[in-house]
Amino acid sequence: MRWLGIILITLMILAGGCYKQQDSRIHVREEVRSDSLESNIVTRPVVHAFSDIIGEGIEINDAVLTRNKGGFLELHVSGFNKSYRTKRFRYRVEWLDENGLVVGTKTSVWLPMSAMGKSPFSFKVVAPRTEAVNFRMDTRKWE
């Protein structure tokens, strides 16, 4: 019985020692890349279940505002899905003018977004009016 445990641990360590991320710009997904300690055939179900239990989800890392050549404000949002599952959600961006008032537009609607498990994601939203100087964004579950 003890041997079985030793073999299992050895296998996990061997399986986990292979993957090393080379370039942060390139994301090689689980089950495509070589297995790692936290992700191999033995540990994967446990780690995934633990991720579900602690409720890992979407994290927004950056929101950058730029003005495009047409003079419209562009919001570039980037984030990371910490969960192992694909997270589908909706987002809505409202644009604010220099007085902090909402600029009424027909493009401020709930838009769908999807981020695969343990993957970075990004999206861009363009203000349809040049008077927009700021924004506020809301998210909700994809029903």
Next chain:
Amino acid sequence: MKRTIVYFITAVSLLAAGCAQETTNIDVMHDEGKAVMALDYRDFDRAASKLVQSLLASGALKKEGGGRYVVATGRIVNDTMQRIDTDQLMVKIETELLNSGQAVMTSAVGSGADKMIHETRELRDSEEFDPNTVAKRRTLIAPELSISGKIFQRNIRYDRNKQQVEYYFQLKLSDVKSGLRFWQEEEIVGKRGSNKSVAW
């Protein structure tokens, strides 16, 4: 006998009342209703929003030397199995283009034409109207750009019980004088559901 009939009618009334479906207003701002196989207003909102954002981000409406482009709405083909008024898409897009400050839509020609513009010009020879109040010749402004497009649908059998319906919203912006296309975009709305659902 009479009492029995009264009881019967009361019972039927109560049962019928229990079955009635309540009518509710849709919260169009935050609608959490289930998706439907056919195109609904949320799909048009989404397609219009994405298409407008793409057009404004492209810079195709930025006129060299300033000013606004005169844009006509060309033909928007509905090639779906549904009876769609393409204005459901185009009015949102036209509104945003107008509000963007970079384009003026024309009602003189195109699918958004206003018949009254031409009808009032026929009043030039009428003695009933003050000629100074009737539009003069050569006062209409010709469009510089034309926006046209197509909405089409593909139905695919997904498996024994499910079907997949794909809706394609395609728009293009062309220069009327040169015929050159400045911008084009496609937005896809896909739905997967029961074979029993009808997507038209």
